[in-house]
Amino acid sequence: MIPAMNPLVLFHLAALLLLALGLYGITIRKTLVGMLISVELMLNGAGLALVASARLTPALDALGQVGTLLVMGLAAAEATLVLAIILVVFKRFGTSDSAKISTLRG
Amino acid sequence: MGEALQQQLAYVGYGLYLLLILAGGLAAVMSTSLVRALMGLILTLFGVAGMFLLMNAPFLAFMQILIYVGAVSVLIFFAIMLTKTPEGEAGAENMLEWIGLRAGLAVLAALTPAIIMATLIVKKAPAALALKPEVTLAQLGEFLTGPFVLAFELISVVLLAAMAGAVVLGFERRKGK
Incomplete structure (x- = not known):
């Protein structure tokens, strides 16, 4: 085992893995729903990093946990709004493909 | 154990x-x-x-x-x-469409921040710390209604606004009156 691999590093690397997967997904997905899934992955990574930083460093413990709870609340609000936006876009364009939903020509 | x-x-x-x-x-x-x-x-x-x-x-x-x-x-x-x-x-x-320039760019978009941050995380790692005792639910609640009360109230407003916004966006007018 590499000496630098203490639990804090391990948890932060897991959070970074989530961020990288989310970035890859949001770049390569063409549908809005696929992008939403990738955003949820990244938000989860943020929550994991926050909790790891709060639990395994001298930082205030409740701060990180409450922060993660707020991130979860924001993610729920964001998912609600994005669902409504996807519905509106789908009603208007008949597709949720991000490449096809443009009204400008050229 | x-x-x-x-x-x-x-x-x-x-x-x-x-x-x-x-x-x-x-x-x-x-x-x-x-x-x-x-x-x-x-x-x-x-x-x-x-x-x-x-x-x-x-x-x-x-x-x-x-x-x-x-x-x-x-x-x-x-x-x-x-x-x-x-x-x-x-x-x-x-799936076939994914092999090519777009996939390469997506991998680049994911790996660039990942490599930079992974280097920073491993290099600047603080010393390992023993796990602190569990934060009880009561402590979390006190924190949420004490120093964090503004954030707590604001998240309720955000949730309400998101809900109202979703209803407004999804609202359909009755056709033909």
Whole structure:
């Protein structure tokens, strides 16, 4: 085992893995729903990093946990709004493909 | 149980949850079918909940399952269901199209920040610290209604605004009066 691999590093690397997967997904997905899934992955990574930083460093413990709870609340609000936006876009364009939903020509 | 054995078991658990996160995340971003991608996301969410448990934050693990697995994934499932086209499942993406410039750029977009941050995380790692005692629910509640009361109230306003916005966006006028 590499000496630098203490639990804090391990948890932060897991959070970074989530961020990288989310970035890859949001770049390569063409549908809005696929992008939403990738955003949820990244938000989860943020929550994991926050909790790891709060639990395994001298930082205030409740701060990180409450922060993660707020991130979860924001993610729920964001998912609600994005669902409504996807519905509106789908009603208007008949597709949720991000490449096809443009009204400008050229 | 011995301290050393507990330590070993914690690493085993970490590996297991990391595997869940990796497999689920790959399914979430690579799967051609959006329903399978959502199943991958749910697997990942369970993995993250397990990591919260490993860090001795059981309340957060519970909230993770309740909010993400229970609510957010159902919302995403509704989004998949309601954007179904006559040709078939919503957003079935062509796998062959993914090989090429776009996939290369996507890998670049993911790896650039990942490599930079991974180097920083490993190089600047602070000394390992023993896990602190569990934060009780009462302590969390006191924190949320004490110093964090403004954030607590604001998140309620945000949720209300999001709900009202979703209703307004989804509202359909009656046709033909």
